[in-house]
Amino acid sequence: MNAANTLDAGAVPAALRDCERIGRTEGLAAGLAAALDGRDVAATAPGRYAALSAESVREMESVVVLKHGLADREDVVFAELPSPRPPAGPALAEIGALLAAVRLGVVRRTLDLAVEHLSARDCGGEPLIRKQLVTGAVADLIAEVELLREQIPGYRDPAALADLHTRIDELGWQVTKLFGAAGYIADHPVRALYVSALCANTWIGREGAGE
Amino acid sequence: MIELDARLRAVRDVSREAAEQLRALALAIDADPDAMEAHLDTEVYAMVRTSNTPARHRESLPGRPLRLLDEGNCLETVVGTLELARGDAGALLACPSPALAGVIVDLLGDERQRELFYTRLHGGRTWTFFAMTEPGRGSDATAMETRLEPDGAGGWLLRGEKRYIGNGARGGVGVVFARTGRSALSIRAVLLEPPHEAWHAQRLDMVGLRGAALSALRFDGVPVRGDMLLGEHLPVTRRGIWGAIETFNNMRIQVAALAVGTALAIAEYVAEHRKSAPGLPVALARAEAARELVYQAAARVLRDPDNSYLSCAAKLGATRMAVQTARWASGAMGPAGLLEHPLLEKWTRDVCAFEFMEGTGNIQRLHVAKGYLSGDADG
Numbered sequence: 001m002n003a004a005n006t007l008d009a010g011a012v013p014a015a016l017r018d019c020e021r022i023g024r025t026e027g028l029a030a031g032l033a034a035a036l037d038g039r040d041v042a043a044t045a046p047g048r049y050a051a052l053s054a055e056s057v058r059e060m061e062s063v064v065v066l067k068h069g070l071a072d073r074e075d076v077v078f079a080e081l082p083s084p085r086p087p088a089g090p091a092l093a094e095i096g097a098l099l100a101a102v103r104l105g106v107v108r109r110t111l112d113l114a115v116e117h118l119s120a121r122d123c124g125g126e127p128l129i130r131k132q133l134v135t136g137a138v139a140d141l142i143a144e145v146e147l148l149r150e151q152i153p154g155y156r157d158p159a160a161l162a163d164l165h166t167r168i169d170e171l172g173w174q175v176t177k178l179f180g181a182a183g184y185i186a187d188h189p190v191r192a193l194y195v196s197a198l199c200a201n202t203w204i205g206r207e208g209a210g211e
Numbered sequence: 212m213i214e215l216d217a218r219l220r221a222v223r224d225v226s227r228e229a230a231e232q233l234r235a236l237a238l239a240i241d242a243d244p245d246a247m248e249a250h251l252d253t254e255v256y257a258m259v260r261t262s263n264t265p266a267r268h269r270e271s272l273p274g275r276p277l278r279l280l281d282e283g284n285c286l287e288t289v290v291g292t293l294e295l296a297r298g299d300a301g302a303l304l305a306c307p308s309p310a311l312a313g314v315i316v317d318l319l320g321d322e323r324q325r326e327l328f329y330t331r332l333h334g335g336r337t338w339t340f341f342a343m344t345e346p347g348r349g350s351d352a353t354a355m356e357t358r359l360e361p362d363g364a365g366g367w368l369l370r371g372e373k374r375y376i377g378n379g380a381r382g383g384v385g386v387v388f389a390r391t392g393r394s395a396l397s398i399r400a401v402l403l404e405p406p407h408e409a410w411h412a413q414r415l416d417m418v419g420l421r422g423a424a425l426s427a428l429r430f431d432g433v434p435v436r437g438d439m440l441l442g443e444h445l446p447v448t449r450r451g452i453w454g455a456i457e458t459f460n461n462m463r464i465q466v467a468a469l470a471v472g473t474a475l476a477i478a479e480y481v482a483e484h485r486k487s488a489p490g491l492p493v494a495l496a497r498a499e500a501a502r503e504l505v506y507q508a509a510a511r512v513l514r515d516p517d518n519s520y521l522s523c524a525a526k527l528g529a530t531r532m533a534v535q536t537a538r539w540a541s542g543a544m545g546p547a548g549l550l551e552h553p554l555l556e557k558w559t560r561d562v563c564a565f566e567f568m569e570g571t572g573n574i575q576r577l578h579v580a581k582g583y584l585s586g587d588a589d590g
Contacts, residue, residue: 047547064553066550068417070560078550085546113575121347123354133573164540169538173563181344181425183373186416194418194560197541201549206542 016101016152023105028192029053029075031102042081044091049078051199070186088205096204097155103168103196104145107175110190111141114178132162142178162206169197213506219290226291229255230298237299241557244421246369251335260308260335268329273464285461287467291511294473306424311462312385313343315400319441319454324402331384336386338378340385342428352452355398357389369433375440379426382411398451400441409433463569464522467505467529470565472531474498477558494536501529520582527575533562552562
């Protein structure tokens with residue numbers, strides 16, 4: 001896929017749909033690569049480090065990367081960038097929107113796994129998925145996914161984009177909890193949700209947001 | 212509001228001083244939780260180990276620049292734990308100490324068993340374990356499958372599996388829960404001293420709080436002498452499951468204290484590096500409110516040890532607050548702030564652990580609602 005390099009005109013919905021689909025079917029690193037496809041990372045990224053797919057970095061020359069135990073296993077690395085960093089502009093906001101779509105796809109991917117897990121596990125002779133607290137949590141999660149998807153097109157407002165990513169962080173945590181303690185083991189698929197939050201930390205400016 | 216008396220203030224101050232040493236170990240232990248040898252003679256580890264050991268079972272320590280705490284009640288332990296976690300919860304849980312196993316050995320063990328257990332910990336190179344949770348069963352003790360089979364000679368053979376057991380793979384002495392029959396009263400706690408060829412242990416790679424060294428254990432007929440069952444001298448109703456419930460009531464508040472201590476550490480870290488961060492006063496106010504609730508819950512356990520309402524509410528609220536604080540902090544430090552501040556990044560992973568320890572949020576919710584409906588909110 002070639003995520004549109006600009007999100008003008010009719011390209012927005014298609015590029016966002018593609019990114020969410022890739023995040024869901026292929027995972028975080030593939031989604032990240034799609035969101036950043038054709039973009040000038042060094043000229044756009046807002047912080048000293050920028051999350052990139054490990055594969056895309058292999059094609060670059062002379063990039064210094066910071067590795068992180070969990071991110072490494074998700075094929076995500078952090079490129080070190082020179083200071084000072086450029087001010088936020090439209091190109092960065094577009095990446096923020098595409099990254100949000102990828103992250104929603106990753107939430108869907110792990111939510112599917114959570115539902116499988118909860119259907120297979122019994123407590124008191126009943127599958128966990130039928131416990132009201134669990135059913136309610138799943139319903140809240142997917143309803144929030146539907147809502148947040150509709151917030152992505154408002155990405156040009158920095159506060160709206162920051163709020164969107166913070167709420168996707170929270171969604172990821174709500175999915176993680178559905179796995180119980182298994183969701184705290186580093187080789188479990190929910191690792192992608194921890195790394196997804198770390199990716200957003202590098203690409204999204206939220207220092208102006210309070211509690 | 213809980214007013215700390217002179218003794219509690221002393222506990223707080225000693226622990227606050229010791230916490231600095233834990234902070235210094237935090238990143239090294241997170242990077243390699245197995246490389247502990249260089250840290251084991253740290254003063255704070257000797258202090259934590261001996262403070263949690265009843266006076267009559269303590270070793271004599273030369274020097275002792277850090278003051279030792281006397282054997283304390285639940286509130287004193289909570290005040291101390293919270294301050295130590297403000298240093299680093301992962302480094303605290305990596306300490307070879309009596310920990311949860313000590314609570315149950317004190318509760319159910321006879322004098323000889325206590326002596327055996329605590330003597331093994333002298334020197335600070337023996338970790339302990341408390342093995343209750345089973346794969347696929349969470350902490351639902353009534354569904355426990357690990358069993359003790361009679362060996363025909365007055366002893367037992369232990370068979371089954373446990374998972375998410377802190378320090379399990381490196382533990383030298385600890386407690387495993389298993390059943391001798393089908394009823395709830397047949398659930399017993401046994402004292403074990405691995406290794407043994409029928410004892411199989413593997414450390415699990417954790418997302419955070421890696422100092423806790425969660426492990427998976429499998430027992431393929433581990434021999435257990437008859438005199439290693441805890442609680443033989445107690446009435447049948449007070450031998451196994453009762454001890455576990457009492458231990459959990461106590462530990463739940465300790466976990467809440469770990470969450471609050473970590474949240475305070477996070478907020479204070481942001482205050483130090485970005486004094487004007489929006490939301491800082493709110494983050495601090497929330498953490499301080501949670502600290503007060505945790506103190507209140509500990510005081511309530513002292514008055515009414517069987518009532519879990521407030522301790523469950525405290526664990527639920529403190530855990531949620533800690534995760535929120537970490538999320539706020541990761542934004543407050545600006546783009547890539549987590550990668551520029553590895554301690555903060557570590558703590559954003561650590562705070563998630565508290566959700567899964569001593570009962571998840573949903574378990575706490577059920578207890579809180581039950582307590583509220585029974586009038587405990589007015590008690």
